Amino acid sequence: MGLSYNAIEAEKLTTAEYYGKALHDLAVEHSDVVALTADLAKSTKVAAFSKAFPERLINLGIAEQNMFGVAAGLAKNGFIPFTSTFAIFAAARSLDQVHTDICYQNVPVKILASHAGTSFGQAGSTHHSLIDFAAMRSLPNMTVMCPCDGAEAYKLVKAAYSIPGPVYIRINRGFDAIVWDCGPEEVPFVWDKATTMMEGDDLTIIAVGSCVFQAIQAARMLKADCGLNVRVINMHTLKPIDKEAIIKAIDETGCIVTAEDHVIQGGLGSAVAEVVAEHGKACKFKMLGHDNSFSTIGLQEDLLSIAGIDSNGIEEAVAKLMNLNIHENESWEDEY
Amino acid sequence: MPVNYKPFDKAEWLRLEAKAHELRKFTLQTSIWGGSGHMGGALSAMDIMTILYHRFMKHDPSNPDWDDRDRFVLSKGHAAVGYAPLLVDLGYMPVEELHIFNLTGSKIGMHLDSNKVRGVDFSTGSLGHGISLGVGAALAGRMKGKDYMTFVLCGDGEMNEGSNWEAIMSAAHYKLSSLVVFVDNNKCMIDGRVNDVMSIEPIDKKFKEFNFNVGRIDGHNFSQLNIAIEAAIQNFKNGGDKPTAIILDTYKGEGVDFMKDDYVWHYGTLDEEKATRAFASLEKYYEERKARAEREGK
Numbered sequence: 001m002g003l004s005y006n007a008i009e010a011e012k013l014t015t016a017e018y019y020g021k022a023l024h025d026l027a028v029e030h031s032d033v034v035a036l037t038a039d040l041a042k043s044t045k046v047a048a049f050s051k052a053f054p055e056r057l058i059n060l061g062i063a064e065q066n067m068f069g070v071a072a073g074l075a076k077n078g079f080i081p082f083t084s085t086f087a088i089f090a091a092a093r094s095l096d097q098v099h100t101d102i103c104y105q106n107v108p109v110k111i112l113a114s115h116a117g118t119s120f121g122q123a124g125s126t127h128h129s130l131i132d133f134a135a136m137r138s139l140p141n142m143t144v145m146c147p148c149d150g151a152e153a154y155k156l157v158k159a160a161y162s163i164p165g166p167v168y169i170r171i172n173r174g175f176d177a178i179v180w181d182c183g184p185e186e187v188p189f190v191w192d193k194a195t196t197m198m199e200g201d202d203l204t205i206i207a208v209g210s211c212v213f214q215a216i217q218a219a220r221m222l223k224a225d226c227g228l229n230v231r232v233i234n235m236h237t238l239k240p241i242d243k244e245a246i247i248k249a250i251d252e253t254g255c256i257v258t259a260e261d262h263v264i265q266g267g268l269g270s271a272v273a274e275v276v277a278e279h280g281k282a283c284k285f286k287m288l289g290h291d292n293s294f295s296t297i298g299l300q301e302d303l304l305s306i307a308g309i310d311s312n313g314i315e316e317a318v319a320k321l322m323n324l325n326i327h328e329n330e331s332w333e334d335e336y
Numbered sequence: 337m338p339v340n341y342k343p344f345d346k347a348e349w350l351r352l353e354a355k356a357h358e359l360r361k362f363t364l365q366t367s368i369w370g371g372s373g374h375m376g377g378a379l380s381a382m383d384i385m386t387i388l389y390h391r392f393m394k395h396d397p398s399n400p401d402w403d404d405r406d407r408f409v410l411s412k413g414h415a416a417v418g419y420a421p422l423l424v425d426l427g428y429m430p431v432e433e434l435h436i437f438n439l440t441g442s443k444i445g446m447h448l449d450s451n452k453v454r455g456v457d458f459s460t461g462s463l464g465h466g467i468s469l470g471v472g473a474a475l476a477g478r479m480k481g482k483d484y485m486t487f488v489l490c491g492d493g494e495m496n497e498g499s500n501w502e503a504i505m506s507a508a509h510y511k512l513s514s515l516v517v518f519v520d521n522n523k524c525m526i527d528g529r530v531n532d533v534m535s536i537e538p539i540d541k542k543f544k545e546f547n548f549n550v551g552r553i554d555g556h557n558f559s560q561l562n563i564a565i566e567a568a569i570q571n572f573k574n575g576g577d578k579p580t581a582i583i584l585d586t587y588k589g590e591g592v593d594f595m596k597d598d599y600v601w602h603y604g605t606l607d608e609e610k611a612t613r614a615f616a617s618l619e620k621y622y623e624e625r626k627a628r629a630e631r632e633g634k
Binding site for chain 2: 034066068096100164
């Protein structure tokens with residue numbers, strides 16, 4: 001098919017479209033790749049795949065539980081199924097099938113969970129997924145990943161093929177803010193190692209998904225406003241988590257803030273806290289995310305702001321934790 | 337036909353009766369070793385499992401992962417107390433494994449784990465999953481150009497689970513004629529009679545409306561079982577475009593007089609006195625079954 005990418009093309013692709021491209025490219029290389037969907041082939045962008053390999057796309061209709069069971073049946077018989085649906089339907093509606101048919105049997109079903117977090121903003125809480133990290137992280141055998149943007153999503157999906165057993169990849173709906181301004185193949189990525197996005201010794205922000213872009217922005221603002229040197233870690237793989245990167249952050253910066261578009265109960269913050277607590281060294285610590293709450297309706301950028309996980313929210317939380325004053329931005333008054 | 341069947345004559349019928357009798361006794365014995373077991377549903381399913389493994393299925397105990405084998409999904413996974421003895425008897429594992437059935441550290445318990453128990457294709461136990469797994473196995477066979485059959489054995493109470501109907505819809509949509517779904521219609525579930533708790537009838541018509549070929553037979557009659565399963569396999573060999581459902585009218589606890597048709601025997605324990613009565617009852621039952629085979633067999 002000869003698909004190739006450059007940064008300009010990259011800007012035109014949604015994250016799900018990157019998934020579609022990666023799936024297509026995997027299918028070209030590997031005859032055991034099949035794609036399953038539950039009437040969301042269009043929404044989850046498997047078009048490139050279905051055009052090239054119509055016989056390898058299985059649409060199960062609006063029936064997610066069956067889709068995951070069928071995927072397990074295929075995986076037990078020599079195929080590597082990539083299933084796609086909205087994150088909340090994978091993590092909540094079909095959790096029994098994911099638990100028993102996929103994780104308990106330890107079969108290589110790859111779950112591409114789209115429209116995650118609050119990225120389907122105006123659809124409201126029925127279509128937001130704020131609990132999927134917690135659910136998936138608790139399942140034995142499951143690898144849990146979440147890219148920060150489309151280019152990284154491509155890399156993760158390609159990697160998922162070779163990771164043994166089940167893999168859960170959570171992506172957003174639509175366009176993600178571009179973190180990696182390069183072609184997807186150039187994204188530096190080792191699947192079980194966190195990526196350090198910015199170096200710094202004053203504190204560390206560990207972020208995942210949408211919050212990686214926000215954390216980088218916040219780190220720049222903290223440098224400008226308070227002179228802080230902030231380390232930013234992109235924890236694209238929540239399980240197995242990169243303990244070494246977290247321990248280094250504790251030892252070298254003594255302060256960690258986590259940021260995720262997910263409830264703080266059981267998600268990235270909890271995963272990092274487990275490592276911090278066991279390390280046994282004093283470390284300032286703050287978890288940012290949705291706190292025991294359902295999300296509301298709105299644009300994702302607004303919802304991130306309401307939850308305090310956009311760049312301003314992260315900056316404020318860091319300043320409070322470090323007992324610093326952020327200079328008031330007087331231009332805000334213009335808005336009134 | 338996938339294998340060269342012996343004709344279903346009187347001798348074959350009697351051979352199956354003898355095997356089912358042995359396995360019924362073995363099931364009770366396993367429950368005694370384990371301290372308790374789902375005997376009722378294992379006894380109702382024993383005849384279908386016996387005829388599948390001893391007459392129809394391509395399988396090889398020395399090579400459980402043989403790619404051309406027929407697949408079997410025990411969707412009513414709690415019948416493992418009958419399935420595990422069957423696998424032991426076939427040579428998939430030594431009988432010693434059953435001596436610690438259900439006990440701490442045992443590989444074999446109430447619901448079988450395919451990663452631990454040789455010969456088990458799928459881990460089951462949570463109800464309403466088996467048909468989906470079977471659809472996946474059947475699709476895999478088609479995509480790989482294999483001609484194996486996929487047999488799924490469901491409970492009747494299990495048909496309450498909505499996920500089954502998603503799976504049934506997809507099996508018909510994808511015209512999976514290599515898939516055969518059996519419903520062990522013993523009319524009992526944990527809380528009572530299926531008709532009292534949550535009726536599934538008319539279950540045969542439901543499958544028919546979902547575009548399955550449907551048969552409804554006495555699930556304790558090997559002659560009827562033989563005809564129905566042969567027809568399902570022929571349907572696939574002849575390029576049929578529908579999956580098959582076979583409703584097996586059965587009795588919970590079949591073979592043991594005090595268990596038969598009594599929902600309380602979904603799960604239970606045999607003390608010494610009950611065990612003695614149960615084994616004696618099985619002997620009497622076997623005599624009746626043999627007499628029927630002698631009378632009706634050709």
